[in-house]
Amino acid sequence: MNDCQWQARIERAGRILGSGFLIAGRTVLTCAHVVAGADGPLTVTFPNRRSERPVEARVLVGAGWHGDATAPGDLAVLELAREVDVAPARFGTESEAYAGADGRAPTLHAYGFPKSFDEGTQAAYRTVSPTRVRDEWVELVADLAHGQPLRSGFSGAALTVAGTNRVVGIVTSVTGGAGTMTGRMMPLSVMVRYWEDLVLYLPGPARLNALVEKALRTGLDCRPERLYRQAAGPWAPPVPSHELRSLPMAAWHALNAPEPEVAERFADRLEELLGESARERPGRAPAAWTPVVFTVEHSGAGEDEVRVTVSAYHEGHPHLVEEPRTLPSSEVPGYVESVIDTAIDHLPDDTDELVAFELPRPFLNWPVDRWPAGDGDPTPLGCAYPVVVTAHSRREGGRRRRLAKSWRARGDRPASGVHRVDCSDGPPPSQSDLARADVVGFAAPPGPGPRPHFDTALAKPVPVLLWPRTGCAGGHEDGTPCPGTAFLDALGTYVSGLPLDELPQHIMALRERASAQEQHWAHDIQLLWDSPRCFPAPDREALHRHCPVA
Template identity: 45%
Template sequence: MNSAAWHARIHCGQEVGAGFLVTPRRVLTCAHVVRRSDQDPVTVVFPHARELGELSASVVAHGGWAGGPTDPGDLAVLELEREVPLVPARFAPPDSAYTEPYPKLVAYGFPVGYDEGTLAEYRAVSGQLIAGEWLELVSWQGHGQPIEAGFSGAAATLPDGRVVGMITAASDAPNVLKGRMLPLDVLARYWPELGSLVPTPGHDTDVLRELYALLRRAAGAGRECDPNRMYVDAVGAFGPPLPAGGFSTLGAAAAYVQWEVPDPAAVDRFAGRLRELVDPGPPAPRAAPRATAAATAWAPVVVEIDHSGAGPDQVTVEVSAYRDGQRRPVGTRRLPRTGVRAYVQRRIDEAVAHLDPDAEELVTFVLPREWLNEAVAHWECGADDSTPLGCAYPLVVTDRARHRSGRLRRRLHKKWQQLDAGLPIEVHRVECGSQERPPSLRKRLWDGDAGLAGFAVPPAAAREHFEVGLNVPVPVLVWSRTGCPAAVHGEQPGAGCGHEDPRPAWSEHGQRRAGRPHTAVLAEAPSPCPGTAFLDQLTAAVAGVPPAELPRHVLSLRMTADAADEPDRHWARDLQLLWDDPRCFPEPAASLHSPVD
């Protein structure tokens, strides 16, 4: 201990405490010792190096301590006015304080009457943390110098002088020689840079040093990266889930990977991803563009909705994230239909954090057939973000029965293999008020090897035609959610063009019921059919776009419509995209039941 010149006495206003030098210019102490640093100067003295004199210091990092005796984060990092020529403290592995037999722990503090300092001897009661924050200490011999005011911020050291924690509190009860300390892994939670100084069993010291050097470089360069995605990428598909609330900084995520994730390779992966962020290297030569489904690395967030069986208004909602071919459930709940939107808004935000950072989000709503026309693309991102989901993410819908059909999944898989050539696809149009018999449409889609079917009206207005499109392996269906009003064609509501006719459109023999031909209706129309105009615009908009790129392309169309001077009049305002590539969902969820949250 005689050579431990790194022990420091801290003075701020009326507070006197201890601290310890961790780098030539940084000192750790308790946040409550320097609580008035915004009003009073902070000074530091090293009793074993009096020749350095009194040094001024400033608080450069704070653990978030809120001011109460049991509030977490009672840590402050001080930066001295200059570097000092002293050897900083050395650290022991984090569990050294509570490895059997429990060792003596020595603290160097500055209680009243001991400006030069004095020693207290304690030991840990157990390796069990109090409230996930503190290790409890008891007197080593049951007598001697108690931990009291002036010891806050002192290093708790092993007999060989290596640091295992920091003293933060003492018992208020008389004649009770107890105290508390923050162990090293908890200190690193609040000041991640400590992780590069503390030996961690199972981790390569050089890798840790590189990791924290990269963190400093990323911060200095202003590099932006989602720490939650970095964490998920580092721990892998079967690693510990993202902690509640996630991480606010890259440093916090790195510290958690170092201290809480049992797989040492996770630190290597985190450092590797960070290295790519800081040192991206020269861009690779660009090959000739070849957009294919296989080349588009979609990372789906799936929102699946189904009837719960608990009542006509009750549904079960499950939100999942797909990563490395594995489905990661985020939350499941039974809700009234009116509560679905708010629940989905919260859960999508959580699910995105589980995705591969290199892949692009694809929000997919798997809906009962009667919900397919729901305006999910217009739902806001959240209570504090009015951006429509369809303008924040590539967003598609699919039919729940189709999503779970083994026959259709197999055929769709084969169809996408054909579409991987990246060739543009034709829009197979289903016109407003079409007189085409459903069997004829089915044959047309089969014979034409259809990749995209466009509908001029929503599903309820052409139910039988939509069912054909859903039950034939056409990967992409597009329609206008609003269709066109019947008045445009001089018809009564319910006769087509966006209005559902309660009568079957076809007889049991497959013949069209008597009625005016569609051509005659169009002749009476005072203005062009909006459904036909929609299909014309759609055909022009997707010309030359490979089907794998349609979710991204439709995102652009929705953003353009939302930004228009008159958004409600833009043809793509109510565009609904059913896009179904089963390769994005290799592991469909089981049927929704027993909701938990």
């Protein structure tokens, strides 16, 4: 469990209350009874991440819970006061907790903090069967006759499958008397009942997850219960209406229906509703983006030396934040971290900030959205601000003029779809295809060297390019799973119907969601976006003017 730094200890006023686990940069799950009924702020510590300081937390869900070990709904969601630099837990599917073909359930590990174990200790258990007690808990029995028993201090601990460390439930209580090594787990299917947003953190088809995220983001009114029942048909197992009151819950039941076609029909109908909503949506004024731009150029001082210029825009003109710096390319992330707060402070208060990186072609795959959002702030930059990249070549001469015409024609209208470039080595997209494209999506990253498919779209220029920084490495046989294809499937679903001018904000929301899930289809998405409304023609004289200091 060396990679499980997300294991959390919950305290109040120096007293250990129980266990918990991080599922996103600022979100921790635990049991409601762990945090119920006591005064004073909560403190969350990550004992397996010694460099991470304790952080205060507040209860978002479960604060009003009152009950004993047999009361339902024993789940709490905590919000941390700041983002922590800890990789979150990964979820499995609930079926992984139960016996397989060999008739034996897998070992499940729990990490708790019983008396005299402030640093934590482990217990090994397994499920008795999938049958729930009062439709709420699954029974647990010790995997080892003389191992560490579940006792006070384990409540709220994640139960993870041995070998994968994927979370399949949460420890809620110990059962039986002295010497009886049994307990109870709240499984994932019950946890989502009490916190519906959990559905968005669980594994599922990239397309369905993208559709649900997009529907929530755009506020789609889709009547979730009707949507599910239409997809499930009259012969599906009955689901109570109260478990279909939200879109995430309806999607969860569709995903876990006995027939896989239910999830496909659910996704198809949701996509239709999103398309109808986009066509009916009234026109909106373009987003009032005001950028901070980091311009990175080869300095000529050495092979690895670059020149970085930081400018903040005022009324369409760039102003220097500080004198350009020449430094090794490896030091650029640290420099951005040190100067970003100062640069953001120079933007007008009544506009939407944007952080853009104008890069040479070989650097376009830099993970700029993963860099820290400020000095001492571990929040990823792309989760703090909308972050985009662009290429020097698109900001000069004829390409800039062609790009401006393309944006004038389509910038404030919904994206018609994504032109796909898969991982095969076929011919580059035709000029006529690119002329009609609003967005081009790539199954693989551009790489530092020539890549005809990417370079053609970059030069046309197509308004928006999107790709995964890892994606498909190529070389696989036809019909085998391809991460690049999964990326393009979900990307087309998510982007279609969204106004191009608003894409930076939508991609930021997507990054926030993906930061909690290592396997999320968009966990390393890169957005090349350079609307001339946001970036007017380069003003070389203006770049020699410093920002006015208020």
